[in-house]
Amino acid sequence: MINSLEKEKTIGITGASGALGKELIKVFRQKGYKVIGFTHRNTDSEMNLESPNEWIKWECGKESKLKKHLKKIDILILNHGIYNLSRENINYENSIKINALSKFKFLNLFEDIALKNESSTKKEIWINTSEAEILPALNPSYEISKSLIGKLVSFKKNLLGKDSKKKFIIRKIILGPFKSKLNPIGIMSPKFVSKKIYDLANSNNYLIIISPNPLTYILFPFKEFFNFLYCKIIYKYT
Numbered sequence: 142m143i144n145s146l147e148k149e150k151t152i153g154i155t156g157a158s159g160a161l162g163k164e165l166i167k168v169f170r171q172k173g174y175k176v177i178g179f180t181h182r183n184t185d186s187e188m189n190l191e192s193p194n195e196w197i198k199w200e201c202g203k204e205s206k207l208k209k210h211l212k213k214i215d216i217l218i219l220n221h222g223i224y225n226l227s228r229e230n231i232n233y234e235n236s237i238k239i240n241a242l243s244k245f246k247f248l249n250l251f252e253d254i255a256l257k258n259e260s261s262t263k264k265e266i267w268i269n270t271s272e273a274e275i276l277p278a279l280n281p282s283y284e285i286s287k288s289l290i291g292k293l294v295s296f297k298k299n300l301l302g303k304d305s306k307k308k309f310i311i312r313k314i315i316l317g318p319f320k321s322k323l324n325p326i327g328i329m330s331p332k333f334v335s336k337k338i339y340d341l342a343n344s345n346n347y348l349i350i351i352s353p354n355p356l357t358y359i360l361f362p363f364k365e366f367f368n369f370l371y372c373k374i375i376y377k378y379t
Contacts (some may be wrong), residue, residue, distance in 0.1 A: 317352030
């Protein structure tokens, strides 16, 4: 949870050089937080209040090499991803690798760090899955990858052990279409979305939902409640 007493916290943001990543950096820097930006791109830009305090260049599939940087982070926001309309098989593979499996590796890595953390402050991870997790996005490879990471996060959260729950918080960010290079016809602006994410993070809710579609606010809580009940059954009978 974010509040005025926790400005010493360090925020990590993947996909930091994208439209939403840049706006998230601005919001957290303006609020007084230290921000570490993770990106695949070269980072020769000038450091200012609209850039992270530190840039980290990384490659998908090599998440484990980031462990020393992740140890510095209190709240990790997984925001990286691709949106490719190609129907080639390689696009399905890349979408699943980047949008789902990479985020799941980060999730497991950060949980391991949190469990070994001696501080009394819980570490948090926020995963941007998208409403394409269950709603159409006119892009099958994107929908499949988002559905996968959405289900992985739901199961991971509901099946956390007692020790993990004491030291680790998982949140899911559900976003509707926002304007970016990947989606130039997005309805919402990245600036609006980033501010809403910050504001909604002050609640204790697992879901951070920002969408112009009213169905999203109905379907996702229902889906997560069903997953919660299902995991209770798993705990009881396995």
